[in-house]
Amino acid sequence: MFSLFWSGIQQDVKLALVAPVLCAVFRLAFILVYRPKKTPFGEWKKWYHCFRYGFWWGMDFHAYVYLFSLVLVTLPGTFIPAYYAVGDTVRLVGICCYAAVLYTAFMGRMVFYRHFHDVYNHLLFLGRHADQDNLRDIFFNQDHGTWILWSYIPFLAACIGAASWLLGLPTVSFPVPESAALRYALHAAVGIAAIALFYWARYGGTFRHRKKPEWDEVPAVVKADIFMGKAVRDDLLVLEHLFHQKRDASLSHSDAEAISIMEPILPRAFSKSPLDAFCHVAAGARIRPPRHIFLLFLESHSQSLLDPLYGSLRLMEASKKWRREANAVSFANFLPGGMVSQPSIVSLMTGVFDCDMELNENPSFWQGAPQTALAPQLQRLGYRTSFWYGGNLTWSSLDHFVPAMGFDRAFGGPDICGKHAPRTWLGVYDHIFLEEVARRIEADTGAAGEFHFVYTTSNHGPYRIPFEQYGFDAETVMPDAPAALKRDAATRRSLASAWYADQSAVRFIERMREMDPDSLFIVTGDHATDILPLAYDIVPRREMNLREHLLTSFAMAHPSLDPAMLAERTIGSHMHIAPTLFEMIAPSGFPYRAIVPSFFEPIDHVVTPYAWMTKDAIGSYVDETEQPLAVSARLLSVRQEVRRFDAEQKALCELSGWLVRHPECLV
Structure with missing residues (x-):
C-alpha cells in the first residue's frame, strides 16, 4: 500500500514542475514582446535574478498544484487501488485546468499592458461598469481576440503532451527494510517529508516564513529596472495583491x-x-465675460x-x-x-x-x-x-x-x-x-x-x-x-x-x-x-x-x-x-x-x-x-x-x- 503512496508522490512532484516552467515561458514572452532591450547581453545578472526570484515567488501559488494532487489523488489512491489506476488522468485534468487559468491571466496581462503600459493595476476594477460592447469590440478587433481564443487549443495540447511525458517517466521504487520498526519509521519520515515539501516550496525554498519572497526582497538589480520589476511577478501574484489591496482606505x-x-x-x-x-473670492473678470x-x-x-x-x-x-x-x-x-x-x-x-x-x-x-x-x-x-x-x-x-x-x-x-x-x-x-x-x-x-x-x-x-x-x-x-x-x-x-x-x-x-x-x-x-x-x-x-x-x-x-x-505658468492639472x-x-x-x-x-x-x-x-x-x-x-x-x-x-x-x-x- 505504501508503495502506491510513494509512487503517487513522485507523480505529484513531476507535475508540480509544469506551472513554474509555464510561468517562466510567459515571463520570457512578456519581456520579448514589450521590453525595449530583448536580450540579456550585458545584463546576465539581472535576467538570472529575475527568473530565479520569479520562479520561487511564483511557488506561493504553484505549490498548491503539488498539495492538491497529493491530497485529492495520491492519498485516496493509496487506499483505493481502482482510483489509483486513474490517478494520472485526474492529475492531467487538474494541471490542464490550472494551466488554462495561468494562460488566461497571462494573455490578460499582455492585453492590459498594451493599453495601460502597466501590469494589472487598480484600473482593472473600472472595467465593471465599462461599456461591455466596447470592451468586446476592442478585444476582437484591436487585440486579435479571435486568435487568442483559438490559441487555447494548441496551448492546452502542448500542456497535455508535456504533462503526459512527465507522468510517463519511470518512478523510483520504494525500499522495503526487513525490520518492521525501520519500515514504519521510514513511512513516517516520507509522510512528514511530503508535507514539509509543500511548505518549503510555498515559502520560496525556505522554511522561514519571514524570508518568503515579496516585493521588498526582490534583488536590487531587478527592482532597479522598472520593466523587469514588473516582469518578475507572476500574473496570479499581481492579481492576488490587487484584490487584497485595501482600496479606498479613507472610507x-x-x-x-x-x-x-x-x-x-x-x-x-x-x-x-x-x-x-x-x-475663494474672485478678484474680478480678466476677460470680457463671454456668452x-x-x-x-x-x-x-x-x-x-x-x-x-x-x-x-x-x-x-x-x-x-x-x-x-x-x-x-x-x-x-x-x-x-x-x-x-x-x-x-x-x-x-x-x-x-x-x-x-x-x-x-x-x-x-x-x-x-x-x-x-x-x-x-x-x-x-x-x-x-x-x-x-x-x-x-x-x-x-x-x-x-x-x-x-x-x-x-x-x-x-x-x-x-x-x-x-x-x-x-x-x-x-x-x-x-x-x-x-x-x-x-x-x-x-x-x-x-x-x-x-x-x-x-x-x-x-x-x-x-x-x-x-x-x-x-x-x-x-x-x-x-x-x-x-x-x-x-x-x-x-x-x-x-x-x-x-x-x-x-x-x-x-x-x-x-x-x-x-x-x-x-x-x-x-x-x-x-x-x-x-x-x-x-x-x-x-x-x-x-x-x-x-x-x-x-x-x-x-x-x-x-x-x-x-x-506667462510664468508652466504646469497645471484638470483641477x-x-x-x-x-x-x-x-x-x-x-x-x-x-x-x-x-x-x-x-x-x-x-x-x-x-x-x-x-x-x-x-x-x-x-x-x-x-x-x-x-x-x-x-x-x-x-x-x-x-x-x-x-x-x-x-x-x-x-x-x-x-x-x-x-x-x-x-x-
Whole structure:
C-alpha cells in the first residue's frame, strides 16, 4: 500500500514542475514582446535574478498544484487501488485546468499592458461598469481576440503532451527494510517529508516564513529596472495583491482620523463639510465675460503628439495652428484628473478627485453635487449648462450623474445624431457628432449665457473608423514619417485616429467662433494614450518618458485673453480649470469653491492621486518613480521608490472619502 503512496508522490512532484516552467515561458514572452532591450547581453545578472526570484515567488501559488494532487489523488489512491489506476488522468485534468487559468491571466496581462503600459493595476476594477460592447469590440478587433481564443487549443495540447511525458517517466521504487520498526519509521519520515515539501516550496525554498519572497526582497538589480520589476511577478501574484489591496482606505476612517490626514491641504478649519474650507473670492473678470463657453474634453488628446519631438508626424497641425493665435494660451505640462476616462471626467465635474472610487456609480452622487462642482457654480453666474457626449449617456451612469452635477441639459450622440449614425461602440464619429452639436447650438438662442461641456469619443481603440474617407492620407499628412511606419496598418490607424479627432475638434472651434467670435474655448484631453510609434527610430529609444505617459493637453483662447497674464505658468492639472475659469469671468467678490488655486496664483507643484509634478520633475505614485520634466529624445534617468508630496496626495483622497461617507455634504 505504501508503495502506491510513494509512487503517487513522485507523480505529484513531476507535475508540480509544469506551472513554474509555464510561468517562466510567459515571463520570457512578456519581456520579448514589450521590453525595449530583448536580450540579456550585458545584463546576465539581472535576467538570472529575475527568473530565479520569479520562479520561487511564483511557488506561493504553484505549490498548491503539488498539495492538491497529493491530497485529492495520491492519498485516496493509496487506499483505493481502482482510483489509483486513474490517478494520472485526474492529475492531467487538474494541471490542464490550472494551466488554462495561468494562460488566461497571462494573455490578460499582455492585453492590459498594451493599453495601460502597466501590469494589472487598480484600473482593472473600472472595467465593471465599462461599456461591455466596447470592451468586446476592442478585444476582437484591436487585440486579435479571435486568435487568442483559438490559441487555447494548441496551448492546452502542448500542456497535455508535456504533462503526459512527465507522468510517463519511470518512478523510483520504494525500499522495503526487513525490520518492521525501520519500515514504519521510514513511512513516517516520507509522510512528514511530503508535507514539509509543500511548505518549503510555498515559502520560496525556505522554511522561514519571514524570508518568503515579496516585493521588498526582490534583488536590487531587478527592482532597479522598472520593466523587469514588473516582469518578475507572476500574473496570479499581481492579481492576488490587487484584490487584497485595501482600496479606498479613507472610507473606513473616523472623522478625527480624516481631519488629521486632510490637514496638509485644508486652508482653514471647517464645521460641517471640509469643502467649506476651500472658499475663494474672485478678484474680478480678466476677460470680457463671454456668452458662450466651450470646454472640449477630447478623448486621448495627449500632450506627447504636440511636443516638437514628434513634429515630423504632423498629426496635430490643426491644434498647433489654433494654439499659435495671439489670444491663445497652452501648457505643455498638464496632468489629468484620472489615468482613464471615467475618473478624469468625474474629477473635472465634481471639483474633487474621483480617486477610482467610482463616484459616478455611487447613488449618493445621483442626488447631489459637491460644493466644488463646476456646473452649479457657473449657473450662479447666469450660464445655462449643457453636457454633450458622443456616446450613450448610460455609459458610467452619466444619465444619473450628470444632472446631479448641476447640468441643465445632457445629450448623447446616438440620441441627437440618430440611431443609424456611423459610430464605434464608444460613440458617434467625432465629426458627425460635433457637426450636430454645432447645428443645435446655432439654432438655440434662448439663454443669455451658455456653457457647453463637449466630450468626444473617436480617438480610441480599436481604431476602426474609415479615416481615409475623412481625409487622412499617410503620404500627405506625414510625408516625413518613416516608410515602415506608414506601411504598419495598426500603427497607421492609431495615428490617423489622433489626426482625425484633432481635425474634427478644431473645425468645431472654428464653426463656433464664426457663430460667436467672443466665445471662450478651453480644450483638454481626458488622459494620455500610449500611441507613440517608438519602434520606428523617430527618437533613439523604445520607451516613453514619464511625461509622455502621463500628460494630457491643455489650451484656451478668447479675444480678450492676454497670454502675458499667465506667462510664468508652466504646469497645471484638470483641477485648475474651474478656479481659473471663475477668475477669468466672474465679477469681483464672487465666491466660489475649489480645492486648488487658479492659474492666476503661483503654482510650484501639482498633485493628483496618481502623479505629481514640479517645474523640473514629474513622478508617478503608481510606480513610485521620478524623472526630470523635460522633452527629451533620450530616455531620461529614473529615480525609484520616490513619493514626493505624499501627505498631500493622501489628503486629496481622504477628502473624496469624506464626501462618500458624508452624503449630507452633497448639495
